[in-house]
Amino acid sequence: MTTLEIMKSARAAWPKLCAADSQTKNAALIAMAEQLLCAQAEILAANQEDLEAARGHVSDVMLDRLRLTPERLEGMADGVRQVAQLPDPVGRVISRVERPNGMIIEKTGVPMGVIAIIYESRPNVTSDAAALAVKSGNACVLRGGKEAFRSANAIVRALQKGLAKAGLPETLVQLVQDTTRQSANELMTAVGLIDLLIPRGGAGLIRACTENAKVPCIQTGTGICHVYVDVSADQDMALDIIENAKTSRPSVCNAEEVCLVHRAIAAEFLPRLKERLVDDRAAAGKTPVELRLDEAAARIIPGTPAGEADFDTEFLDYILAVKVVDDVQSAVAHIAAHSTGHSEAIVAKDEAAQRAFTSGVDSAAVYVNCSTRFTDGGEFGLGCEMGISTQKLHARGPMGLEELTTYKYVIHGNGQVR
């Protein structure tokens, strides 16, 4: 089917899902998980073809992301089953008022309609996204990366069998068959067919969506996250938080990229920071962090001099830009000028500094004395995640099932007129 046909058939199927109760949707999810396992041989064979085609063209890290194993497939099926356990966001009454004239107004959670998701090469995103869409009552049109195309097709076929076994249309979950830029553009401009577009990927994809999307769209992902160490900080805590935020998983969007240090403690703290991130790690056989230092920091510790771009770069690597600031207000101002609005942290004992930071920083997640790495649907207790929104409209931060729904007002009366 063409991308247009896929969108139209997903839209045509949606009312059936919209009308399905929680039991039916959960039964479908369990059947989808089962079918993933039943189709193990086909899925792994398709994945093998993807791996062979990709070898030599992509990095080892990419190849590993692309690779499926029986264990990973089992993990994907588990993920789908877990979504079945989550509360149904559809039909929840968000607020209920009885008006003086007797009308009862209920603000009720309802599905968006058809969600399109543009993503890259990890095959598990296919089943995760489909499961979250089905649970939240949305048809989904998936547009994965070309490296994982055969795997994604095999996964979607299995998920569709699960839907059919539960009596729901297979066209509720579909994979776009065109992996060129053309199909992404078709999704971005399908006004009236796509109710929500979620691009999950690098800065280039997000920018293309901001510039071209005519359909409602959620920007996800890019994270230039800051940790500010206040004069009042517990410095041991600050070192623990920074090492965690920078090195526990440098390739993810909630990893720290910039460290801001209060001028009054810079001479004491920066040598400890270098010892912790560079010397100790090297001695322990771990990858040391490259420090990119502004002028003030460079006068205190050795490191790479920071260029202009270093405070506006999502390194996604063992690199940390370091800057000395005058106070919490300067930290807030630097963050306002350079952050992507994802996650920022302050380490401080002083409550006035904490308040200045939490009220002044305009990002999705603002942390006091803990690591930016917690910005995640699971860690926030949402049970799942479709991505992390860095925009302010609709959803901000980790998007769980509720963020995949909208609401409508249902009003019951007995003849009221105005």
Add this chain to the structure above:
Amino acid sequence: MTTLEIMKSARAAWPKLCAADSQTKNAALIAMAEQLLCAQAEILAANQEDLEAARGHVSDVMLDRLRLTPERLEGMADGVRQVAQLPDPVGRVISRVERPNGMIIEKTGVPMGVIAIIYESRPNVTSDAAALAVKSGNACVLRGGKEAFRSANAIVRALQKGLAKAGLPETLVQLVQDTTRQSANELMTAVGLIDLLIPRGGAGLIRACTENAKVPCIQTGTGICHVYVDVSADQDMALDIIENAKTSRPSVCNAEEVCLVHRAIAAEFLPRLKERLVDDRAAAGKTPVELRLDEAAARIIPGTPAGEADFDTEFLDYILAVKVVDDVQSAVAHIAAHSTGHSEAIVAKDEAAQRAFTSGVDSAAVYVNCSTRFTDGGEFGLGCEMGISTQKLHARGPMGLEELTTYKYVIHGNGQVR
């Protein structure tokens, strides 16, 4: 100032408002209301100039909308004072969880930032929009219609004096000085300067925003609203609701444009409908409603034969398209194909039909046994309204103060790492 300078200065002023507490904002609103009254002479003089320039170019209805009087100005000041009485949406804790690791995650209401509002000729929108923006902690850039340009400038000058008296920057509320299409386009594409664009106006403006906006945007307004009369309806109630929905104020977006009637009662109900909307009204000296009838209805009562476009037109006039449908499912299907997603009503005693309608109709407001005319911030108990969203992202239906805010997660810990 140029439009770009206005946006930049509003953005620069915003942190002061963002940090202001409820008391400061309310004091500013009260001062703004006072200054509106102090500036009565200037505002009425400016309005007189607008009226003189417009006379002969616009309809009498338009002229009346444009006209300010001491009473109307008093009403505007009252409106601003009422916003001061409403609860502050900023800083409200939407949810609070304590995680097993001891982190406390608070989802907290915060302002959007800079809101741009594009609107037409009613001068009161200038003060209403500014008041709602200030209360919700947002700077606002107002772009009114050219007919009301002098009035809007005088109003904004008064509001700015009020802001200054309360110690807030005057640049928090500004009027774009260019009323050509150019300035609307600048607002639509000001990525990074405008956090939310609200176009309030006709279908052409909304379409231009959907097609051109690069900044987050809320579609408001257009309403092709349906009333479906089920076989189980209390027909007297249906007549009351339809007359109210169609004729109480035909020019507004929540007025009924299409009436759907169940086939089994068409022969009985349609003659009563014609009697009520046409004959009785004419006899009482009221404007009769022109009925545009599909074939089945035309076989039962006299009226204008409906053309194709009549079921896709927001008449905003004493015109009602009438169609006979087989059952509630046919009504839902017709609405899915022709509605703008604003407001629809069913008149029915049968609860199964009510449920089929409320679950099947995908509009912002779905009514059972009451008039579509209630879709309004005041009627819903929001206390105010910045417009009615017909989109699904972020806000749907009447937008009050909460809908002008976003949220951020504020997380307190004591050294947690992941």
